[in-house]
Structures are given as structure tokens and as C-alpha cells.
Amino acid sequence: MKKYSWVIAFCAMSLLWGCATQKEITPPATSTSIADSYLIPSTEMEDTLLWYSKTPCFGACPTFSLLVKMNGQVLYHGKQHVEKLGEFTGLWTADQLTALETEMKKIQFYQLSKIYDDSKVTDLPSMYIGYTKGNQLYKIKCRYQYPNELKSLAKWLDSQVAQTELIINQKIEKQ
Numbered sequence: 001m002k003k004y005s006w007v008i009a010f011c012a013m014s015l016l017w018g019c020a021t022q023k024e025i026t027p028p029a030t031s032t033s034i035a036d037s038y039l040i041p042s043t044e045m046e047d048t049l050l051w052y053s054k055t056p057c058f059g060a061c062p063t064f065s066l067l068v069k070m071n072g073q074v075l076y077h078g079k080q081h082v083e084k085l086g087e088f089t090g091l092w093t094a095d096q097l098t099a100l101e102t103e104m105k106k107i108q109f110y111q112l113s114k115i116y117d118d119s120k121v122t123d124l125p126s127m128y129i130g131y132t133k134g135n136q137l138y139k140i141k142c143r144y145q146y147p148n149e150l151k152s153l154a155k156w157l158d159s160q161v162a163q164t165e166l167i168i169n170q171k172i173e174k175q
Contacts, residue, residue, distance in 0.1 A: 047070055049069060049070045049132060050067070050130070051066070052157050053065040055125050055127075059123075062081045063081060065077045065079075073090075073092075074091060075088075088168050092160070103156055107150070112140055112149070114138070114141065116142050117144050127143070127146075
């Protein structure tokens, strides 16, 4: 019995010592997906201001993604059923950036719901719009029965893309 009391006393001491020297454990940083990572709110000129993307459907739906940085730099990737296929760069003017901010304020972008969808409805493309300014970040998924304000915004964004001079990215292969 004395043998077991020594083990119990040792375990109790270990437990008490372990609790007394407890340190705060910091959880490891979690990685974010690419779609989330470039919508970090910031005022840095090279960070994203706008993300606009359309996904495919079973038909001929335009599929692309557009990224506009706070300095006006445009990155466009046309995937299918669009006039420009491939990766392109361009530049929005200060007037276009101001007009974008005006459009977002006009439709009260940050007051809109984050998801417009119905999982029971199939074969609809999704449209994503993410906008960040300073510390405000908001992403909206538009797939089913989304408001006319977002439809109008998408048409406006499409018109801005159409008038942006896009230059194809030339990837130089090392030999």
C-alpha cells in the first residue's frame, strides 16, 4: 500500500506543478484560401479594392475574374465564353476608381445580404463581388434571386471592363 501512496503523491505533485506553470498557448496561424486572402481590408495601394467573378454553368455563361487594386491596377482572367481569354493586366483611371466608390455607396453595398442563393435550384452560375475600403470588407455571393441593385452594379462593372485597355500577360519560359 505504501508503494501506491508514493505513486499517488508523485502524480498529485506533478499535476499541481503542471497547473502552476501553465503558459498561454497561441493557436497556430490558419491559412486562408486565395479568394479570401486577397480581400484583406487595407489602405495599402497594392491591396485589393474590388474582386468580381462569374462562375461557369452547363451552358455558355461568361466565366472570368477581375481584380482591381487600390492603385488602379487591373488583373483580368478570362476563362470561357468571354471576348478575352487568358490573363490580362490593365489600369483603371482615378475617375473609374471614384465612380466605383460612388456606385458602391449608391446601392449601399455594405447593407446588402452576403448570400443570395437557393441550393435547390441547379445550373445557375454564381457571381461574386467583394469590395474593401479601409477597414470595411464585404463579399457577396449572387446566384439566385439577387436584387436589381447588384444586377445594375454587374452591368456597370462589365462596362468598365469593356473600356479598360487590357494587355495580355506574356509569360517568358526559361530555356
